[in-house]
Amino acid sequence: MKNKFVEPDYLVDLVQALNRLPGIGLKSARRMVYHLLQYDIEGLEILSKALINANKNLIRCIKCNSFSCQQICQICSNPDRDNTILCIVETPSDMNVLESSKIFNGLYYVLMGKLSPLDGIGPKELNFEHLIERANTDKNILEVIIATNFTAEGETTAHYLSDILSINKNIQISRLSRGIPSGSEIEYIDSNSLAWAFIERKKTKISK
Amino acid sequence: MKNKFVEPDYLVDLVQALNRLPGIGLKSARRMVYHLLQYDIEGLEILSKALINANKNLIRCIKCNSFSCQQICQICSNPDRDNTILCIVETPSDMNVLESSKIFNGLYYVLMGKLSPLDGIGPKELNFEHLIERANTDKNILEVIIATNFTAEGETTAHYLSDILSINKNIQISRLSRGIPSGSEIEYIDSNSLAWAFIERKKTKISK
Numbered sequence: 001m002k003n004k005f006v007e008p009d010y011l012v013d014l015v016q017a018l019n020r021l022p023g024i025g026l027k028s029a030r031r032m033v034y035h036l037l038q039y040d041i042e043g044l045e046i047l048s049k050a051l052i053n054a055n056k057n058l059i060r061c062i063k064c065n066s067f068s069c070q071q072i073c074q075i076c077s078n079p080d081r082d083n084t085i086l087c088i089v090e091t092p093s094d095m096n097v098l099e100s101s102k103i104f105n106g107l108y109y110v111l112m113g114k115l116s117p118l119d120g121i122g123p124k125e126l127n128f129e130h131l132i133e134r135a136n137t138d139k140n141i142l143e144v145i146i147a148t149n150f151t152a153e154g155e156t157t158a159h160y161l162s163d164i165l166s167i168n169k170n171i172q173i174s175r176l177s178r179g180i181p182s183g184s185e186i187e188y189i190d191s192n193s194l195a196w197a198f199i200e201r202k203k204t205k206i207s208k
Numbered sequence: 209m210k211n212k213f214v215e216p217d218y219l220v221d222l223v224q225a226l227n228r229l230p231g232i233g234l235k236s237a238r239r240m241v242y243h244l245l246q247y248d249i250e251g252l253e254i255l256s257k258a259l260i261n262a263n264k265n266l267i268r269c270i271k272c273n274s275f276s277c278q279q280i281c282q283i284c285s286n287p288d289r290d291n292t293i294l295c296i297v298e299t300p301s302d303m304n305v306l307e308s309s310k311i312f313n314g315l316y317y318v319l320m321g322k323l324s325p326l327d328g329i330g331p332k333e334l335n336f337e338h339l340i341e342r343a344n345t346d347k348n349i350l351e352v353i354i355a356t357n358f359t360a361e362g363e364t365t366a367h368y369l370s371d372i373l374s375i376n377k378n379i380q381i382s383r384l385s386r387g388i389p390s391g392s393e394i395e396y397i398d399s400n401s402l403a404w405a406f407i408e409r410k411k412t413k414i415s416k
């Protein structure tokens with residue numbers, strides 16, 4: 001960053017550090033720094049401590065691979081969850097969305113990414129071994145639902161996982177269905193989603 | 209914050225700390241936290257260190273009251289600046305804007321706020337004594353330009369400062385002019401600015 005202002009180095013360093021966060025431009029970063037220094041030194045100290053604590057204490061749950069303060073996270077150690085179904089998601093945020101929807105009460109596995117050969121992210125980088133071991137050694141698991149995104153990379157990841165996990169004949173592998181979002185009007189659906197809704201159409205009975 | 213997700217405490221604490229920054233909603237804060245934890249632990253450490261350093265090392269310049277790493281900041285200690293003119297601004301951001309415009313080469317005094325009786329911010333809270341002492345003891349100063357904002361509170365502050373500083377007859381007090389922004393079309397100017405442009409109109413000669 002070329003600093004066009006005459007500002008103290010430590011202030012500029014903090015602006016740059018905040019500017020590194022996703023979605024924070026230089027202007028917002030500078031506004032935040034002045035806000036903290038002028039009006040919220042307590043907030044600055046809270047943020048500083050929160051960063052140190054998160055860095056020091058957050059580990060990966062050995063079962064689901066998501067962030068946790070314990071070796072086994074709250075979801076994985078909850079006896080009320082259905083331990084016969086394992087849902088594979090790309091990120092903790094995806095898990096959060098499913099959790100808040102309350103439609104799923106099984107267990108998760110968080111990939112922490114997706115296959116992306118162009119970025120050099122393959123099965124090794126995502127530590128698929130860990131997931132495969134989990135699926136094959138946990139005798140409770142009867143079904144694995146692959147809930148990666150319906151993007152090119154998410155689909156590639158889903159195909160790959162489906163192939164390697166289906167070697168284990170004791171587990172049913174499934175994938176979330178594609179189609180028209182609930183509450184949508186056909187008129188406004190993109191043609192790609194519409195095509196998939198036709199291809200993956202379900203047989204149904206119209207009651208008379 | 210009610211946490212609708214099952215997330216580790218240290219992660220939630222960090223989300224909340226970022227959420228406290230101006231302009232950062234809960235959703236953006238959470239996105240930042242996952243970004244840092246998943247892809248940019250180095251960025252997390254840099255931010256954490258930058259916060260600690262800023263908190264520990266940034267002090268107020270004893271001359272201009274702005275943030276500085278030294279007792280006297282770079283601008284105040286620069287011998288090339290015109291030390292006969294002192295420009296009073298509300299915030300370091302205002303100073304930055306003037307600096308980057310390069311129209312002013314004098315010295316500054318940063319109020320770090322504005323008079324705001326409703327919020328309990330009076331001359332004492334803004335430490336006007338320090339400014340008055342500065343203006344009266346620095347024999348180089350010939351003119352003080354009041355560049356507080358043209359808002360109700362900025363105007364109140366300007367009037368108050370003008371009154372107390374003009375007791376010193378050796379100093380010329382001035383205020384930035386109000387009017388129509390350069391490059392603007394009359395059609396689109398708010399009526400308030402237009403009214404001021406009439407009231408503060410300047411005599412001029414039209415060359416034939």
Ligand SMILES: [Zn+2]
Binds near residue numbers: 064065
């Ligand atoms: Zn877990």
Ligand SMILES: [Zn+2]
Binds near residue numbers: 271
């Ligand atoms: Zn200074």
